[in-house]
Amino acid sequence: MDKNENILSIKNLTINFGGLKALDDVFLDIAPNQVVALIGPNGAGKTTLFNAISGLVKPDSGDISYDGKSIKWPKPSQLAKYGIARTLQGVGLYSGLTVLENVMMGADKHRNSYFIKDMLGLSSSNESSLKDRAMDALAWAGAAHLSDLSPSELTYPDSKRVAMARALVMQPKLLLLDEPAAGLGQDEIDTLAKLIKDLKRKCAILIVEHHVDFVSHISDEVYVLNFGKVIASGSFETVKRDPAVVAAYLGTDSSNHGGQL
Numbered sequence: 001m002d003k004n005e006n007i008l009s010i011k012n013l014t015i016n017f018g019g020l021k022a023l024d025d026v027f028l029d030i031a032p033n034q035v036v037a038l039i040g041p042n043g044a045g046k047t048t049l050f051n052a053i054s055g056l057v058k059p060d061s062g063d064i065s066y067d068g069k070s071i072k073w074p075k076p077s078q079l080a081k082y083g084i085a086r087t088l089q090g091v092g093l094y095s096g097l098t099v100l101e102n103v104m105m106g107a108d109k110h111r112n113s114y115f116i117k118d119m120l121g122l123s124s125s126n127e128s129s130l131k132d133r134a135m136d137a138l139a140w141a142g143a144a145h146l147s148d149l150s151p152s153e154l155t156y157p158d159s160k161r162v163a164m165a166r167a168l169v170m171q172p173k174l175l176l177l178d179e180p181a182a183g184l185g186q187d188e189i190d191t192l193a194k195l196i197k198d199l200k201r202k203c204a205i206l207i208v209e210h211h212v213d214f215v216s217h218i219s220d221e222v223y224v225l226n227f228g229k230v231i232a233s234g235s236f237e238t239v240k241r242d243p244a245v246v247a248a249y250l251g252t253d254s255s256n257h258g259g260q261l
């Protein structure tokens with residue numbers, strides 16, 4: 001069937017938190033080099049879906065297939081091996097490390113051992129290539145000039161660039177971005193949109209985002225979640241006219257969404 005066409009294929013995924021159905025029979029497919037946006041009101045289950053793909057939450061039922069193989073509940077440590085990278089909602093940099101060290105931390109399957117070696121000055125032959133890759137990733141994200149700073153010295157938009165570089169450094173096949181445009185000004189959002197369009201040549205990208213205008217520019221396909229269910233999927237132009245989507249957005253405070261659909 002379509003087994004090998006999609007890099008990620010989610011079917012019938014259900015996750016309960018106590019009595020709350022955070023995800024309810026969710027499906028989602030991403031083809032290689034496709035940008036898919038996941039939108040929906042606050043609390044719809046978007047981050048929970050990311051957490052399931054990254055192995056942080058165990059599904060109650062359903063399946064997640066990656067590159068044609070079921071990875072129903074991946075161990076977070078397996079993600080780098082698969083080539084799945086994510087950024088967190090917020091930024092999540094380590095304050096005790098420089099920007100470059102933060103990015104190097106994202107680089108490897110054995111990140112902790114590299115990290116400890118590096119901190120102890122026991123540099124392996126891998127260290128210089130790791131540094132080069134980290135600098136390349138920073139350059140890609142437009143943050144090479146920030147490499148020696150500490151995260152506390154960064155502006156918010158710059159810290160988001162660094163978080164992106166940390167995800168890119170492992171050269172992922174699938175990149176999960178949780179609200180990359182949140183808190184950014186229009187110029188920075190435009191730059192991010194360009195970056196994502198470039199990145200698409202290298203990997204598939206799943207983006208959770210409230211900024212509707214940004215979503216309309218970058219997405220090949222949009223999935224809309226509401227109360228844990230996929231209520232619509234398709235092109236942005238199709239989903240924005242879907243009555244269920246309009247109702248979901250009208251039923252919530254539009255100030256949370258950076259604009260209505």
Ligand SMILES: Nc1ncnc2c1ncn2[C@@H]1O[C@H](COP(=O)(O)OP(=O)(O)OP(=O)(O)O)[C@@H](O)[C@H]1O
Nearest residue numbers: 017020022040041042043044045046047048049089
């Ligand atoms: N670990 C958890 N334990 C219990 N409930 C949780 C947990 N994580 C999320 N939830 C609940 O599950 C629902 C979905 O939350 P989730 O964070 O996935 O929403 P979201 O779509 O990412 O929202 P936002 O747009 O605000 O980031 C919410 O009702 C949330 O309170």
Ligand SMILES: [Mg+2]
Nearest residue numbers: 046047048089
């Ligand atoms: Mg969220």
